[in-house]
Amino acid sequence: AQEQDMSTNSSSSVIAAFRVFQQELDTKHDKYERLVKISRDVTIESKRTIFLLHRMTNVPDPEDVLNDAEVKLDGVRQKIGQIAEELRGEDIFQFHRAFTPGIQEYVEAVSFLHYIRHRSLISLEEINARLVFMRTEKADAKGSAEGQPLGTQVLTFQVTPSDYLLGVADLTGELMRMCISSVGNGDIDTPFQLSQFLRQIHDGFSYIGNTGPYEVSKKLHTLRQSLGKVEDACYTLRVRGSEIPKHMLADVFSSRTTLIDPEEGVV
Amino acid sequence: AQEQDMSTNSSSSVIAAFRVFQQELDTKHDKYERLVKISRDVTIESKRTIFLLHRMTNVPDPEDVLNDAEVKLDGVRQKIGQIAEELRGEDIFQFHRAFTPGIQEYVEAVSFLHYIRHRSLISLEEINARLVFMRTEKADAKGSAEGQPLGTQVLTFQVTPSDYLLGVADLTGELMRMCISSVGNGDIDTPFQLSQFLRQIHDGFSYIGNTGPYEVSKKLHTLRQSLGKVEDACYTLRVRGSEIPKHMLADVFSSRTTLIDPEEGVV
Amino acid sequence: MSVTEMFSYIQGFLSADQDVREDIRKVVQTLEQTAREILTVLQSVHQPSGFKEIPSKCTKARELFCTVRTQIADLKTKFPVEQYYRFHEHWRFVLQRLAFLAAFVVYLETETLVTREEVAQILGIEVVREKGFHLDVEDYLAGVLIMASELSRLAVNSVTAGDYNRPLRISNFINELDSGFRLLNLKNDPLRKRYDGLKYDVKKIEEVVYDLSIRGLAKEPESVGDK
Amino acid sequence: MSVTEMFSYIQGFLSADQDVREDIRKVVQTLEQTAREILTVLQSVHQPSGFKEIPSKCTKARELFCTVRTQIADLKTKFPVEQYYRFHEHWRFVLQRLAFLAAFVVYLETETLVTREEVAQILGIEVVREKGFHLDVEDYLAGVLIMASELSRLAVNSVTAGDYNRPLRISNFINELDSGFRLLNLKNDPLRKRYDGLKYDVKKIEEVVYDLSIRGLAKEPESVGDK
Amino acid sequence: MSVTEMFSYIQGFLSADQDVREDIRKVVQTLEQTAREILTVLQSVHQPSGFKEIPSKCTKARELFCTVRTQIADLKTKFPVEQYYRFHEHWRFVLQRLAFLAAFVVYLETETLVTREEVAQILGIEVVREKGFHLDVEDYLAGVLIMASELSRLAVNSVTAGDYNRPLRISNFINELDSGFRLLNLKNDPLRKRYDGLKYDVKKIEEVVYDLSIRGLAKEPESVGDK
Amino acid sequence: MSVTEMFSYIQGFLSADQDVREDIRKVVQTLEQTAREILTVLQSVHQPSGFKEIPSKCTKARELFCTVRTQIADLKTKFPVEQYYRFHEHWRFVLQRLAFLAAFVVYLETETLVTREEVAQILGIEVVREKGFHLDVEDYLAGVLIMASELSRLAVNSVTAGDYNRPLRISNFINELDSGFRLLNLKNDPLRKRYDGLKYDVKKIEEVVYDLSIRGLAKEPESVGDK
Amino acid sequence: MSVTEMFSYIQGFLSADQDVREDIRKVVQTLEQTAREILTVLQSVHQPSGFKEIPSKCTKARELFCTVRTQIADLKTKFPVEQYYRFHEHWRFVLQRLAFLAAFVVYLETETLVTREEVAQILGIEVVREKGFHLDVEDYLAGVLIMASELSRLAVNSVTAGDYNRPLRISNFINELDSGFRLLNLKNDPLRKRYDGLKYDVKKIEEVVYDLSIRGLAKEPESVGDK
Amino acid sequence: MSVTEMFSYIQGFLSADQDVREDIRKVVQTLEQTAREILTVLQSVHQPSGFKEIPSKCTKARELFCTVRTQIADLKTKFPVEQYYRFHEHWRFVLQRLAFLAAFVVYLETETLVTREEVAQILGIEVVREKGFHLDVEDYLAGVLIMASELSRLAVNSVTAGDYNRPLRISNFINELDSGFRLLNLKNDPLRKRYDGLKYDVKKIEEVVYDLSIRGLAKEPESVGDK
Ligand SMILES: [Mn+2]
Ligand SMILES: [Mn+2]
Incomplete structure (x- = not known):
């Protein structure tokens, strides 16, 4: 029976130590949980941005869509700012599993927008450059009076190369969708551009091979399928293009592309 | 090119209809997401309540722990109230997957507390009876002026029999832990009581057999293992009890149980 | 004894649940049978000779939808109306097929997109969940997408049958749908x-x-819905 | 070309990462080797004859912990300090074993629970993450739990060796730990x-x-830590 | 049209087959229900108080086996006897459970290993495949192995209930089985x-x-093992 | 000792069963070999030059089916006829392949759908289950479906080979099959x-x-359905 | 102490074995790196512009195969030749990739199927197992099958690049392979x-x-297939 | 045609390989049979009466190892010696069982740890890989570990049989093994x-x-380590 007494004896150094551990563990789990929730928000908003970008194909002013997407991604970046806030002073790898799905989805969205604007692959640096946050500091609790002018602090979030890779791997699926849509909408330039770009990404991934993280290998199969679909689409365009009687060529093109500025109109 | 015009033609009835669908789907997904988040909170707080209850064994006043647990579960019930709020007027099965993990964990926690207090299995009715919430209604927006006296509305949440079963299946794991702890703390009555109770639950589950939901069958193996551990513990107590020289029996018992009221003290 | 009673109670619930599911499964099978029959009726539009018979085939399909309505009416009696999503998986597949068939009939008749209200009416069910057995918006959309794929087949077969206008009309329709x-x-x-x-x-x-364009066979469809 | 460059950059990163991991793995192997040696030294306490040699065995183990400290010092040079959790999985297992061994030595010496600070000191690492290569609280706790299981074995073997007091002291200790x-x-x-x-x-x-109680062999331990 | 006719004929065949399977499933469900009831009856032998009631529990189980025989008799009418293996998967699981239950009853009654013949007789089926609905040797063996695991539980619970002889008898029995x-x-x-x-x-x-041995509780069972 | 005797007896039974399965496996391997040979013969119809040789290839395949019949006759001797479904999995795969090959030969010869009776006859087996080693209706249907996919390939290759009528005939055939x-x-x-x-x-x-249509290469097949 | 000595000896053995595996893994990693480089070189043939550069790309690849040979020569020194199968799993994957790359180069150069002998020669290894580090027939076949799938991609991309003859040659080649x-x-x-x-x-x-055929783009390749 | 010839040649190779594997499988089955027989002989040591019969049981087991040697000799003839690791998986399992049985016999006879040399000798195989069909060190160790688990069972059963010294000797032995x-x-x-x-x-x-200790049943084994 003496155990019972001992354990509740709060003067026991063991119990005191474990009270500290309890605090430490609960704090960590709570933070982890908050990060999971923010990450889910990041995922959902990023996905919606991607859907929004696919809507570009047939609206009168694509630039509006791009701006809307930019605004949406600004919102996502605010969320990532919250993640950065939570991670302030932490080892980000300790909580990485909590927010990696959201970050990958963000990379997918932001690189999709970038491709549409610039027809190129956004770099990891460019992504990270947008993840710098200014925080108005709360007045330092110790010593300083309230009402004091608030300072600002720079907070950064660094996407890891793995998350970047995994996001880019998913991007290829969206590019494939964009390619098929383009063909359906009579845009014959975009598919060829996309097949070039996708092939570069594919070659990049095969160059990395199995040295990358395990999840990449899993996505490689899908990537290869997407590339196949895009190559098939280009093939079809070429084959059918071979049939245009020369004298008709002008007609066909004028009737199908006049209203589309090939550089900006459709994509 | 004419497609482009059409699609943005907001007078198109098709587009108009799809705008409604967009609204409907987004609303549903948003609700689903909110439910997932509340469910995670319910899970975490229920788990912590269970840990709290295991702390009863060696504190001076177990009743304090029970009261603390009750307070914690009140908090959980508030969260379930939020779920009920979200589900007001909905078909709860449409969103069931979003909150079933949390509800199962709540059943586990509340039935654990109930067992400790009453040494019996809480019924589904008893659980549901605690999930009735009074909500002060916001003044009806249509027609009535603000500042009008607020009405109250009764909101209920019904745990499904499946979630109840799955929660009870998990309860057995906690009971097993409690049993082993009891032996370690020199309490020799609780293990026998627990083995009786666990056997009843085990027999109950075998009576249901494979007619229950699929997830139950998966948990059956763990349940059987827990029962085995409890039966083994009782066996050990019996076997070693057989060695007490008759004249020492009184001694041993007095020295090991005087401070424990077998009915209320330890558990 | 209380534990035993509790499990008996739950077992009673589970048995009742299984019975309901069994009943639902049986009605759903008859629905699937009717859906296959409607499909067979409508498939003939892909035949070279089938284009002229579209109106009569649609009439035929409409008749079979009467049977569907009776069967769904039967289905509704098998479970409490507010537990629709509890058993949704059982009829989701066939309901999507039926939504497709309804959408296809309506398209063949008027070359317009069937509304959710119309599908619901053809199937004898509700649009709004609160009102009873209804058509989930996702099931409606799935049905529409199945139709889209059927229309791409129809566009191909129209050309084979010598109807060079239909593909253009389908193209306009499907583009709007895509938007x-x-x-x-x-x-x-x-x-x-x-x-x-x-x-x-x-x-x-x-x-x-x-x-069709490069062969000069495509004329801009002047009078869409030219039947 | 920019895509290619981008992938080259990433590949460079991945290669560097693999090299770091390879380096870590090698040091970790030497740590595991030392950990096994310490364990072998301490295992002798379970032998009937081993009880008297506890002090000398502890001294021996303490010496081996010097090697551990050197090896961990080497480990620290293999990766940037702020990326501890990036590579945590590599040394988590051995660190828990070492925490166990440190806790065991301390218990054998003083029959008290080693603190996280003491373990960190024995291993030559930090307690606070911000200060450098540290001992995660969960790894410390895991080490303590491994020791608990070793102590239950020790209680059994104490009796075999004729030491009837030790089990009671272990019992008190382990009960406090459990609390x-x-x-x-x-x-x-x-x-x-x-x-x-x-x-x-x-x-x-x-x-x-x-x-022990029912045989009258257990005396309340008057002088805990009676060595 | 000949293809249509042929497929109609085939559909008749498939329907018939599905009906047979549906019928089998239903009977098997009732069998499973009875098997669970027998199990519930027999599981009470694990209760501290259950040991005295073994004879009455066995009698009760035997009665329930009458129901099993009726149900299996019903099952036999659902398909041609030579197609046993066509539908084997449907009842294999429950048949193994029933073989276990029969073996368990026989063990509790006589502490001997039930033979395949006995199981077949208890279930009202054949041993020899050629004679009709029979008990596959693999299913018999599976049933016996399920019982072995139940007996190890029984040995434990016997002790708890204060019966110190039963475990020795179970030990001899299970060793023979193992051989x-x-x-x-x-x-x-x-x-x-x-x-x-x-x-x-x-x-x-x-x-x-x-x-039991080390505590002197095990007496050599004098009159056990009547062979 | 009776348990030993019983298990020895059972082992005899199990050995016999394993021997049967081994025998079956061996014959099935020879069947697979022959099936591959028939396939190789028939594959040549996809070659540009192969279309003219269809009759001779069919004759060649018919000859190889003699071997198949001999091998199946051998297979039948390996197990009691009423245990067909006990070992079904062993030959199910190859039987479906053979049904496909038979269906393909018949299609190439007469452009009609082979009946189950014909397949059974070509393979030297029964249609009716009761009469002996037979062709399950599911296996027949599987064979027919494999052929359908082969025909879509044939349609493509016909065009390459300059035969513009065959695709239309295949289209009609496959539509009938689909119905x-x-x-x-x-x-x-x-x-x-x-x-x-x-x-x-x-x-x-x-x-x-x-x-073919859009390029004016498809002529209405005047003499389609020339059986 | 004899047991200790024995285990020390065994540990020596195990260490040596692990060292061998470690050595092998490292060389295999460099091989994989080179294989990926060759792949990168050859993948450019899928680019619209890549077709003209095939010869130069093949030359480039051939050069990289020199590195491969050096690396494999290094690999051979890492273990006794008769233990090939003991460590086979370590290099099986990369060897199949290399066999694919060799087969692809040879195909691009001469449009023929590489023989096992040729692959062995390109990789600087043996064909006959008894002679040393060799190419298992299964690994050769796996390499050839990977190439087949690459060729189907090449056929598609050839057309995109405006080369209408290559697909026909690939088709003949792949048919032969299939046979x-x-x-x-x-x-x-x-x-x-x-x-x-x-x-x-x-x-x-x-x-x-x-x-290509239906659009009149496929000409019978006159001088292809030099056998 | 050269491709055909090449593949015919390869098929010859593959067939030969499959035949070898089939041959190996058969011999391995006989080995498994003998291993089970030896196990049955040795299992009797767990019986209360079995302790006295240990020497005779060991003799009996030794005789059965003659059969093992003959069977392994047969196995060796089935494949070229340098391809040991190519087929290792086929006999690995049974070889570990046999190593266990040899170790167990030696332990029962002399209470010492069998060496790899002794196991090899008992099985009639080599220790050194280069000399021929040998015993892999991992397989030897696996056999020893299976024995350790058998010894813990033996310790338990010794007490039941009234032999209170054996557990102490086993304890010393197993501790040495653990070290x-x-x-x-x-x-x-x-x-x-x-x-x-x-x-x-x-x-x-x-x-x-x-x-045993706490009940005063354990006497310090005076003559432990009697080798
Ligand atoms: Mn995506
Ligand atoms: Mn739990």
Whole structure:
């Protein structure tokens, strides 16, 4: 029976130590949980941005869509700012599993927008450059009076190369969708551009091979399928293009592309 | 090119209809997401309540722990109230997957507390009876002026029999832990009581057999293992009890149980 | 004894649940049978000779939808109305097929997109969940997407049958549909997968129109819905 | 070309990462080797004859911990200090073993629970993450739990060796530990599983004490730490 | 049209087949229900108080086996006898459970290993495949192995209930069983896996006997093992 | 000792069973070999030059079916006829392949759908289960579906070989087949999955016909259905 | 102490073994790196512009194969030659990739099927097992099958690049390959699964040829197939 | 045609390989049969009466090892000696069982740890890989670990049989074994997993010794280590 007494004896150094551990563990789990929730928000908003970008194909002013997407991604970046806030002073790898799905989805969205604007692959640096946050500091609790002018602090979030890779791997699926849509909408330039770009990404991934993280290998199969679909689409365009009687060529093109500025109109 | 015009033609009835669908789907997904988040909170707080209850064994006043647990579960019930709020007027099965993990964990926690207090299995009715919430209604927006006296509305949440079963299946794991702890703390009555109770639950589950939901069958193996551990513990107590020289029996018992009221003290 | 009683109570519930599911399964089987019959009726439009018979085939299909309504009426009696989503999986598949068939009939008749209200009416069910056995919006959309794929097949077969206008009309229709679907934010679920298929249908139809264009066979359809 | 450059950059990163991991793995192997040697030294306490040699064995183990400190110092040079958790999995297992061994030595010496600070000091690492290569609280706790299971074995073997007091002292110690662990809210992770094992250790020791009690062999330990 | 006719004919065939399966499933469900009831009856032998009631429980179980025989008789009418293996999967699971229950009843009554003939008789079926609905040897063996694991539990609970002789008798019985199985050349199939579990049962029971022996509680059973 | 005797007896039984399975496996291997040879003969029809040789290739295949009949006759001797379904899995795969090959030969010869009776006759087996080693209706249907996919390939290759009429005939045939399958109520089994593939074959062939139509290469087959 | 000595000796043995494996792993990593470089070089043939550069790309690849030979020569020194199969799993994957790359280069150069001898020569290894580090026939076949799938992609991209003759040559080649594989009796192993993929490649290429034929773009390749 | 010829040649190779594997499988089956017989002979040592018969049982087992040697001699003839690792998986399992049985016999005879040399001699095979069909060190260790678990069972059953000295001797032996294994740096492979089981055996045996000690049944074994 003496155990019972001992354990509740709060003067026991063991119990005191474990009270500290309890605090430490609960704090960590709570933070982890908050990060999971923010990450889910990041995922959902990023996905919606991607859907929004696919809507570009047939609206009168694509630039509006791009701006809307930019605004949406600004919102996502605010969320990532919250993640950065939570991670302030932490080892980000300790909580990485909590927010990696959201970050990958963000990379997918932001690189999709970038491709549409610039027809190129956004770099990891460019992504990270947008993840710098200014925080108005709360007045330092110790010593300083309230009402004091608030300072600002720079907070950064660094996407890891793995998350970047995994996001880019998913991007290829969206590019494939964009390619098929383009063909359906009579845009014959975009598919060829996309097949070039996708092939570069594919070659990049095969160059990395199995040295990358395990999840990449899993996505490689899908990537290869997407590339196949895009190559098939280009093939079809070429084959059918071979049939245009020369004298008709002008007609066909004028009737199908006049209203589309090939550089900006459709994509 | 004419497609482009059409699609943005907001007078198109098709587009108009799809705008409604967009609204409907987004609303549903948003609700689903909110439910997932509340469910995670319910899970975490229920788990912590269970840990709290295991702390009863060696504190001076177990009743304090029970009261603390009750307070914690009140908090959980508030969260379930939020779920009920979200589900007001909905078909709860449409969103069931979003909150079933949390509800199962709540059943586990509340039935654990109930067992400790009453040494019996809480019924589904008893659980549901605690999930009735009074909500002060916001003044009806249509027609009535603000500042009008607020009405109250009764909101209920019904745990499904499946979630109840799955929660009870998990309860057995906690009971097993409690049993082993009891032996370690020199309490020799609780293990026998627990083995009786666990056997009843085990027999109950075998009576249901494979007619229950699929997830139950998966948990059956763990349940059987827990029962085995409890039966083994009782066996050990019996076997070693057989060695007490008759004249020492009184001694041993007095020295090991005087401070424990077998009915209320330890558990 | 209380534990035993509790499990008896739950077991009673589970048995009742299984019985309900068994009943539902049986009615759903008859629905699937009728759906296959309607499909067989409508399939003939892909035949070279089938184009002229569209009106009579639609009439025939409409008759079979009477049977569908009776069967669904029967289905409704098998479970409490507010537990629709509890058993949704049982009829989801066939309901999508039926939505497709209804959409196809309406398209063949009027070359317009069936509304959710119309599908619900053809099937004898509700649109609004609160009112009773209803058509989930995702099931309606799935049905529409199945139709889109059927229309891409129809565009191909129209050309074979010598009807060079229909593909253009289908093209306009499907493009509008595509624009509609673009507005949706889908999750990574079966509907999303089906929607990804729509792009291929659009592409296929575009190719047919292209083939007609370069051969000078495509005329801008003056009078859409020319029946 | 920019895509290619981008992938080259990433590939460079991945290669560097693999090299770091390879380096870490090698040092970790030497650590595992030392850990096994310390374990072999300490195992002798379970032998009937081993009880008297506890002090000398502890001294021996303490010497081997010098090697550990050197090896961990080497480990620290292999990666940037702020990326501890990036590579945590590589040394987590051995660090828990070492925490166990440190805790065991301290217990054998003083029959008290080693603190996280002491373990960190024995291993030549930090307690606070911000200060450098540190001992994660969960790894410390895992080490303590491994020791608990070793102590239940020790209680059994003490009796075999004729030492009837030690089990009672172990019992008190382990009960206090158990009370400590009860304060924690663990997730469903390996630590939780290990903690579940603690109950069995407590139970086993209780059984030893019981066996001694009914035979009148257990005296309340007057002078804990009677060496 | 000949193809249509042929497929109509085939559909008739498939429907008939599905009806047979549906019928079988229903009877099998009732069998499972009865099997669960028998199990509930027999599980009470694990209760401390249950040991005295073994005879009455066995009688009760025997009565329920009457129901089983009726149900199996019903099952036999659902399909042509030579198509046993066509539908085997439908009842294989429940038949193994029933074989286990029959073996358990016989063991509780006489402490002997039920023969395949006896099981067949209790279930009202054949041993020899050619004679009709029979008990496959693999299913018989599976049933026996399920019983072995139940007996190891029984040995434990016997002690708890204060019966110190039963574990020794169970130990002899299970050793004989183990020797028997060692004669078999089992492939890498489910039966093999189940058999691998037997050695844990053997060990578990041996430990029970050990616990009794060392405390002088095990008396050599004089009149047990009537062969 | 009776348990030993019983298990020895059972082992005899198990050995015999394993021997039977070994024997079956060996014959099935020879069957697979012959099936591959028939396939190689028939594959040549896809070659540009192969179309003229269809009759001679069919004759060649017919000869190889003699070997098949001999091998199946051998197979029949390996086990008691009423245990067909006990060992069904062993030959199910090859039997479906053979049904496909038989169906393909018959199609090439007469452009008609082989009946189950004809397949059975070509393979030297029964149609009616009661009469002996037979062709299960599911296996017949699986064979027919494999052929459908081969025909879509044939349609493509016919065009390459300059035969512009064959695709139209195949299209009619496959549509009839599709209608036939729509009469069937298939469960969620491998056959259903295979059937789902049929609609891709239908679509593919329709696209071939379309390609011919739009280029004016398709003439209405005057003498289609020339049986 | 004899047991200790024995285990020390064994540890020496195990260490040596682990060192060998570590050495092998490192060389294999460099091999994989080179293989990926060769792949990068060869993948450019899929680029629209890549077709003209085939000869120069092949030359480049041939140069990299020198590195491969050096690396394999290094690999051979890492273990006794008769223990090839002991460590086979370490290099099996990369060897199959290399066999594929060798086969691809040879195809691009001469449009013939590389023989096992040629692959062995390109990689600087043996064909005959007894002579040393060799190329297992299964690994050779796996390499060839990977190439087949690459060729189906090449057929598609050739057309995109405006080369309408290549697909016909690829089609002939792949048909020959398919006939070859049909001579093999493959077990249910990874190779069999890969082979099942070949029929999709065959079909895909046939469809490319079809697309060219129907548009009059396919000319019979006069001087291809120099056998 | 050269491709055909090449594939015919390869098929010859594949057939030969499959034949070899089939031959090996058959001999391995006979080996498994003999291994089970030896096990049955040795199992009797766990019986109360079996302790006296140990010498005769060992003799009996030794005789059966003659059969093993003959069977292994037969096995050696089935494949070229340098391809040992190509087919290793086929006999690995049975070889480990045989190593266990040899180790167990030697332990029962002399209470010493069998050396790899002795096992090899008992099985009629080599120790040194280069000399021919040999015993891999991992397989030897696996056999030893299986024995350790058998010994923990033996310790338990010794007490039941009234032999109170044997457990102490087993305890010393197993501790020595444990120290030995601690010298090894095992990878994360099946052997490591088996070794993790050893600590449970050690603990179990210590608890047996404890039970004897506390009851005054354990006498210090005077003549332990009688070699
Ligand atoms: Mn995506
Ligand atoms: Mn729990």
